[in-house]
Amino acid sequence: MLLNQELYSLQIDPSWLTYYFDADPKIAYYLSLPLLLLGLFIACFVTWYLTKKIIVNAIHRLFLKTKTTWDDILIEKKIFDKLAYIIPAVLVIFLVPILLAKYAAVSGYVVTLAKILILFVIIRTINAMLSVLNEILSQSHIFKDKPISSYIQVLNILVYFVGGILVLSLLLGKSPFYFLGAMGAMTAVLLLIFKDTILGFVASIQMSVYDMVRVGDWIAMPKYDADGDVMSINLSTVKVQNWDKTITTIPTYAFINDSFKNWRGMSNSGGRRIKRAIYLKVSSFEFCDQKMLDRFKQYTLIRDYIIKKENEIDTINNALMQNQTNIVNTKSLTNIGVFRVYAENYILANPHINTEMTTMVRQLDPTSKGLPLEIYCFSYEKEWEKYEQIKSDIFDHLLTIISQFELEVFEEPTGKDFVHLLDTAKP
16 A cells, blocks of 8 residues: 555556556566575575584584594595585475476476586595595505506596586486497597597506506606606606706606616615726836835735735745746736725725625726726615715725825816926927
């Protein structure tokens, strides 16, 4: 009555409102639909909110009290938060056919969307569960160095593939097998699109079966400028953190097609190899006279060797029955030979060297730079920094003491050497 008086004061005839509301049911039909949808949305929101606040939070509190760690990962990945969306969707599926009985077309669309939402939530939940499985297995000692991520990614792709087909099936109202048949006709295209994925998957299997690469291995792959520890192995790439802290990403299938060096054998062995040569001038080699031998006897590492060799040489020279005043006709020690024994004894006495593994000082073929005297041994320490310190200490000592044996290390001539030569040649 009040509305009629107000409309009359505005000189608007309200009879047309009464006419459309009372006489035309279409207006009531179309106006009631948004009201029902709004009420349905509010009911779903309330249901979701209560589910999350009551049920999900109760599950979280229960899991946080347990001593196991895997249930904490479930909370971290928000598995139950995702599942909370399913209850409102199920509520829609049951209520919509009743509430929207007069709106068959709209009811069908809403139910379809609710089913798609449930399917989408299930897909995301399964993938989250796979992530949880990946994290749990990665922490296990058995699977820690295995390419679990590659297999998890394959399962993720499979889940998305099956979920996509089911979504299309719901939207278009056709059987999932219909789309599978269509996919069969597109095999060549699919192979082209997922070429790297397929190659990576096959490579991951081969790497796992033949135990070629593990997470944590030190590898060197010059083609990709990679030299460092393997951080992760997944379906498409292998991440390597180089020693300069840069990260190199290598295609997984490259480990099957290209060559690389894996230092795991060294890491698992009793030591890390030291192999380096000192180039000595051949012109500095000479026989040892008695004065040199007496000086060498003062060196603890070779004293017994010198005394033993002197006795052996005297016995041999006496047996030769020749003129012993000529050095050509007698057997004598050489400064290079004595230094080689000194270097070997010095390495054997080093507490950082694993003497149970191959340990020797050997001569290589002479070159234009002199005679290479190679140190070949293995250090107990495998860590890079400590290993380099041990190696440096060995060569610091040998290169410094080498002059005591009247030997010279080969060096390329520098500008200063040429200037000195010219000054010497001046009259």
